[in-house]
Amino acid sequence: MAELSVFELSAKGRLGFRFPNSDVPEYPLPDSLLREELPLPEISEIDVVRHFTRLSQKNYAIDLGFYPLGSCTMKYNPKINEVTARLAGFSLTHPLQPIDTVQGNLYLLYKLQEYLMEISGFSGITLQPAAGAQGELVGALIIRKYHLDNGNKHRTKMLIPDSAHGTNPATSAMAGFDVIPLPSDKRGNVDVKALKELCDDQLAGLMLTNPNTLGLFDENILSVIEIVHEAGGLVYGDGANLNALLGITRPGDLGFDIMHFNLHKTFSTPHGGGGPGSGPVAVADYLIDYLPDPIVTVVDKGDEENPPLYGFLRPAKTIGRLKSYHGHFGVLVRAYTYIRMLGAAGLKDTALKAVLNANYLCSKLKGTYTLPYDRTCMHEFVLEGVWKDIPDIHALDIAKRLIDYNFHPPTNYFPLIVHEALMIEPTESESLETLDQFVEAMLKIAEEARTKPELLHEAPHNTPVRRCDELKAARDLVFCCWPTSAD
């Protein structure tokens, strides 16, 4: 059933909300600057509530079921986080308030900085980036400025593995680097021989996701980092897959120079249907001065009678400001709550169970689906969604058929180095029963692919809409509830 738009639900003269009448004398409006028409709908409150409630029911969500979306870490979003982020003491504070009136906020930010540095093994951090992609931009700009400050303007080569997420090359290009693809070897690691050949005095750095997008921990990680460092480059860690490493190893200890976190993956903050995310960036000690402006610090240590005073600091060689104010504060409160609930043991348990779940699923499925890199995986693994003997079944068909079994599809067609990839990340949140149900569906689908392939081609069957015509959308370009006037 199609849901009418808010404009179709509108009736002239209907009110949804009223403000109190003005209590000040009336001042004239500047006539020449006023608009004539305000094209907003007129709907009652109950119809607004029903409209958006009905829309919500057309979504799949973690709260409804299993969401094995590789590289996205769709773990449970604890409800207490939603309560703490909405406490009036947080939600009603203005970002430009004098620091003595927001010591609670600043304390929380300072502590979260400390916790994230402890978890990752770095010496400095910014909580400002709005999302992972913006965190990457921070990292890339720090690398750029570091080389410039050291008289190495010619270092413009950024190495990016062929398995990397698309944001890595896009970010590097935005920061002014030349993107050089780096091949993977047969075991899914960085190809060390190719790396050595690409490392020269033009090298700016390497952007590396580890575990990588195949869900594999690079077996040569220490030598990869050493090779880049010896060539004068910096190693950027894309923390998309940090969930596998909580309490297991610290990227800073391994020698990474910079890393971003995805709080909306690893630290349980909700994805919100596409945002907001949060992408703090941690750095090694010699890069602290390059962090974005401002960072939270202790401006006065205090004494026996007075608590420390928290405030802001502009790092000496800062790359500048990345967004307004202090980052996605509401998201940071959720991440803080999560870390406090779990503690060190809980975080480690998270990684242990995430990796256990992934290996269990992998073991159950690899006989039926091709596993191109057959190794112990970390938090996720990548299968091929195609069989040689039934060439007209594709990863997309399997993904869509899973919807009929009430599962969200895995990430498909990524990473690019696996043919018809199905990238599966169960996260630690799922029980053995859920995993077994998923296995059962996947095995059933493999059987249907041979016996009733139309079930896959035509899937999904019972969703609010069926497969959509994406070409038509890109051709017609309708972005509004009303037609855009012709040229």
Added chain:
Amino acid sequence: MYTPHTQHDVEVMLKEIGAERIEDLFREIPSEYRFPKLNLPDPLTELEALRELEEIASANGTSSEMISFLGAGAYDHYVPAAVDMLLRRGEFYTAYTPYQPEVSQGTLQAIFEYQSLISGLTGMDVSNASHYDGATSAAEAVILAYHSFRGKRNKFLLSKAINPQYRDVIRTYTQGYENIKFVGDEPQTNLEQDLENLISKIDQDTALVMVQYPDFFGRVCDFKDLVDVAHKHGALVAVAVNPIALGLFIPPGDFGADIVIGEGQPLGLPLSYGGPYLGIFATKKELVRKIAGRLVGETTDVEGNLAYVLTLTAREQHIRREKATSNICSNQGLMALASTIYLSLLGKHGFAQLSNLCYQKAHYAADQISKLDGFELVYPNKAFFNEFLIRCPKPVSMINLALEEHFIVGGYDVSKDYMELKNCMLIALTEKISKEDIDSLCEVLEEVTNG
């Protein structure tokens, strides 16, 4: 916490995998760095965590305990109860980006409605699904203009009356672009002649002129001449807006803006100490293929039913990699949803009423404060919306400290960003502030400055 595994489950799973202990799955990690001891405080139960967070939050002074006149880009508007109640639906906030349209029509239709509402409000043809905030939208506008001229036009004119943080972020984003030159917001630019100054600098090398509406000081200017001159020289014009002002004032699309950007926070989002907010980004249809970020388009499914999908994805990083229009990989999905609900609920009448209330209260406050000894409006002859600049007889920091003792958060001290505006305070009003609040501010200001 939050892991459902029983000991029995773990045993079953390890047997399937062929491992003895879960720890054995981590042998590829260099042993010297494996299983570090993390120095973190002990875990809490939910009850304890709530207590701790409540205690931290209580160390702040909030707008429920203090009367606040702070704006400067973020505003303390009332958020109707229905907005947050709907945002709390797990089907919305625990969903991922709507890449699978069959199971994401709720998010997709809501964004489509968001795009429609923003297009209508700004008078533009197309809105994207949002950027991170107003400042990053501004940076994306500069990058769009740069690519629109294939890097051949290098001059970017920035009004000095654009939010200083926006201008900072623009410069941060573009430091890797060697040929970009920013002109217009130099320290010596006279803020009274900002507009004339910009117009005089437009030439054939100009890619973009960016202005703010109302500007950082609350002034509402007529940009028609500026747009005309810019277009005569083939340059694009970007206008940064406070969306609430568009309940009253001519939308930028009507005076010819090519790009409208803005901070969407006033549209139903709590202040939340600066985020998450919402970056508005709308353009003329000619620019649609150059917009960064997500776009939802209308289509049909195989049965001919109306459906919504993410479209024109060929611009985006996951397809184009280093040739993408931007590295952005998310939108402020939940914030855009909040604004969609907010605008739908307030509707035509509520929104116009809101806009008018902010205008009226600001004018009353400006009137009253400028009558006080030693206080004067910095721009007495300019139209303004919800915010105005007042010159005080003492440094703003000193006045604000005194106001705090009376549970008042004073206005923004603009001398931090503009050296020439010594002792100038930017005062913002919303519908939450009563006449009584304004009168007490005046009383305290008088006391503070005479004392």
